Amino acid sequence: KTFCKCIQRRITGGEYLSLCQAAIKKKASDALPGSSWTPLLVSPNLPPARVDIVIIGGGVVGWSIAYWLKQKEMIREGARILVVEKDPMYSQSSTVLSAGGIRQQFSLPENIHLSLASVNFMRKINDYLGVMNEDPVDLQFNQSGYLFLASEQGAQIMEENYITQRNAGAHVSLLSPTQLKQKFPWINTDGVVLASYGLENEGWFDPWTLLNAFKRKAISMGVIPCHGEVTGLLRLCGFVPDGITVCVEQVQMLNSLEYQPVECSIVVNAAGAFSGKLTKMLGIGSGPKDSIAGIPLPVEPRKRYVYVVNCPDGPGLDTPFLIDYSGVYFRREGLGGNYIAGVSPEEAEEPDTNNLEVDHQFFEEKVWPVLAHRVPAFEKLKVTSAWAGFYDYNTFDQNGIIGVHPLINNMYLATGFSGHGLQHSPAVGRAVAELILDGNFKTLDLSSFSFGRILSQEPMLERNIV
Amino acid sequence: MSAPLTSLHRCCQRSALLLLVARRQWCSSSASPPPPPLPRHRRLLLFLTQRYYDIEMLVNWKSQLKRKWLEWKNIGPRSSWRSEVTSQYYVLRLRGGFRYAGQSEWFRADHRGRFRQDFLKHKGTPLEEVDMSHTDINFTGLRNLASQQSLRTLKLRGCPYVDDWFLSRLHVFEDCLEELDISHCPQITTGGLAALRNLKGLKRLDVSSLPRIEIAGLVVILLEEMLPQCQITATGYNLDLSQAGGEKEVEELSQRQR
Numbered sequence: 001k002t003f004c005k006c007i008q009r010r011i012t013g014g015e016y017l018s019l020c021q022a023a024i025k026k027k028a029s030d031a032l033p034g035s036s037w038t039p040l041l042v043s044p045n046l047p048p049a050r051v052d053i054v055i056i057g058g059g060v061v062g063w064s065i066a067y068w069l070k071q072k073e074m075i076r077e078g079a080r081i082l083v084v085e086k087d088p089m090y091s092q093s094s095t096v097l098s099a100g101g102i103r104q105q106f107s108l109p110e111n112i113h114l115s116l117a118s119v120n121f122m123r124k125i126n127d128y129l130g131v132m133n134e135d136p137v138d139l140q141f142n143q144s145g146y147l148f149l150a151s152e153q154g155a156q157i158m159e160e161n162y163i164t165q166r167n168a169g170a171h172v173s174l175l176s177p178t179q180l181k182q183k184f185p186w187i188n189t190d191g192v193v194l195a196s197y198g199l200e201n202e203g204w205f206d207p208w209t210l211l212n213a214f215k216r217k218a219i220s221m222g223v224i225p226c227h228g229e230v231t232g233l234l235r236l237c238g239f240v241p242d243g244i245t246v247c248v249e250q251v252q253m254l255n256s257l258e259y260q261p262v263e264c265s266i267v268v269n270a271a272g273a274f275s276g277k278l279t280k281m282l283g284i285g286s287g288p289k290d291s292i293a294g295i296p297l298p299v300e301p302r303k304r305y306v307y308v309v310n311c312p313d314g315p316g317l318d319t320p321f322l323i324d325y326s327g328v329y330f331r332r333e334g335l336g337g338n339y340i341a342g343v344s345p346e347e348a349e350e351p352d353t354n355n356l357e358v359d360h361q362f363f364e365e366k367v368w369p370v371l372a373h374r375v376p377a378f379e380k381l382k383v384t385s386a387w388a389g390f391y392d393y394n395t396f397d398q399n400g401i402i403g404v405h406p407l408i409n410n411m412y413l414a415t416g417f418s419g420h421g422l423q424h425s426p427a428v429g430r431a432v433a434e435l436i437l438d439g440n441f442k443t444l445d446l447s448s449f450s451f452g453r454i455l456s457q458e459p460m461l462e463r464n465i466v
Numbered sequence: 467m468s469a470p471l472t473s474l475h476r477c478c479q480r481s482a483l484l485l486l487v488a489r490r491q492w493c494s495s496s497a498s499p500p501p502p503p504l505p506r507h508r509r510l511l512l513f514l515t516q517r518y519y520d521i522e523m524l525v526n527w528k529s530q531l532k533r534k535w536l537e538w539k540n541i542g543p544r545s546s547w548r549s550e551v552t553s554q555y556y557v558l559r560l561r562g563g564f565r566y567a568g569q570s571e572w573f574r575a576d577h578r579g580r581f582r583q584d585f586l587k588h589k590g591t592p593l594e595e596v597d598m599s600h601t602d603i604n605f606t607g608l609r610n611l612a613s614q615q616s617l618r619t620l621k622l623r624g625c626p627y628v629d630d631w632f633l634s635r636l637h638v639f640e641d642c643l644e645e646l647d648i649s650h651c652p653q654i655t656t657g658g659l660a661a662l663r664n665l666k667g668l669k670r671l672d673v674s675s676l677p678r679i680e681i682a683g684l685v686v687i688l689l690e691e692m693l694p695q696c697q698i699t700a701t702g703y704n705l706d707l708s709q710a711g712g713e714k715e716v717e718e719l720s721q722r723q724r
Binding site (some may be wrong): 123127132133138140141142143144145171183199200201203316317318335 | 512515516522525526533605630631633634635637655656657658659660661663664666681684685688689691692
């Protein structure tokens, strides 16, 4: 090789000799004992061959579960945990592409309790996720509250939800149109009959910081991260008569043909928008129609657009996360007159989920007219940027699925949150860790979110989704 | 001889300043100024912590105990016979001061933390002014004061544990609070100042010298827009536009000033 270089660059004989010498020295020092050179090249990034728990999905839910499992284990290195994430750049992950809001204004008490528990976690985040001698976690939480607007049809539901929320401990207040106009002079209260405003514990934060905080703390406690894709799940026969026990997996390394089978005793499916694909590998959903194996995991990716707009005369520091009764939402972003807006499309007009391309026509047709009607200052806005992200949409009832799969004995599901996975992630992580290590829920009873409701076809519908 | 030396000195100072400004421009928006170097014994402890599990465990225990002690202090009096005067006992125990409505006498603990029981004479009277400056009040402690629905003035100058969550809890005083002083609190950020939107009756607000607020000029203008009836004091900031980080915020500031 050095000879060819010599010919190409026309170097002198003396330089050629010194190049050869350097190459020989390097090879000799590599081959000496004590260096890491081996004749058989082993990829250093392969996951270990045997672990206790494999968490498939390195989003905020996956890392939250990993952190809580390590937090709850009784002895050091009590459980070997591996987190497998197929995309180290997080380019398609729902966590980092989310708008980052957290609210307690739900209609199901379980969701309200999940949000409250998560907000309490975030308030003391440095006590939980602080790593010694590292920077403290700064979530950049904006305490601006959520504002839901209701028309005549929705006012009754909003009042009932308000009572549920107060009973569950959320600090919410109801506003009439006059009070609304007084509080926020920039709103056009046309068509609004009632508004629900969060006073405390609501707002938005930086999801990337939360994800990294969980990841950093979990890795410092000994969780093994792995960048690879799970391309095969192996069934173990002979242990339980009805049911599959999943044990050995195939973790394919990125951009390479290498793969590693990982023996484990528990698998956690926290793959978000791609969880349905994972259960399909085991044949769930392709069994006979009337059996449990015939019911697929009803989680699929749904694309949602988020547009960043700039309006210099827009609402100021007290802008809440406003959600109109038509579904259009917006919130302030930073201090420079920027806002983030979007809407969930109709069922019939769901965009294609093969890519994350943004449809700007959608903004002009569906989002801007409603924004301009609700806030007259938004008639003169400019779209500066936009992105799209996936919801891990639960097609059954748009609420999370938490618990063991009835057929697969050792697969725990924590997916299908349909847009509120990020805000519930600390509490869901703790719940799944309790389920795995203690056998049942201890702090929050989330048994109503189990897969059983899909088998018995009893949906737990939320009356407000965004 | 001295003239070229002084000019060299000034040149170095200016270049150092330029470097500082240049570095600030490339910093992320939430970067704080670099912390001062640690004293020697702390550096030794840091070195040992990174190498020995036992020392890491002991240091963790120490910080956990400190947090538990802070929470214990802030929970307030537990006995039932003090239930009418919970707020007063809490304020005095944390070395703060208070004044009853309709009176001019202030009640405080002395420098050793002892206080006289003569405030019990006016048991049923609500508190009008509470001064918790330089105390360890935090979010948990605020619930001891939440029952005081006629509180007009709350001073929290230089409290190290008053953060954004504390400010969001202040909505319990939305009808009565008229004066709030949160200057020199090291943990308050812009997101927390947005929580003051609920205090529509506020007449005087002091947000001076909050170290974690960037672009203080813009934040003060936005606060003035949010609370139009309030007189806002914001001293201790360098409001020079050239030191602001990010061109968009500078444009916004100049636009709003117009």
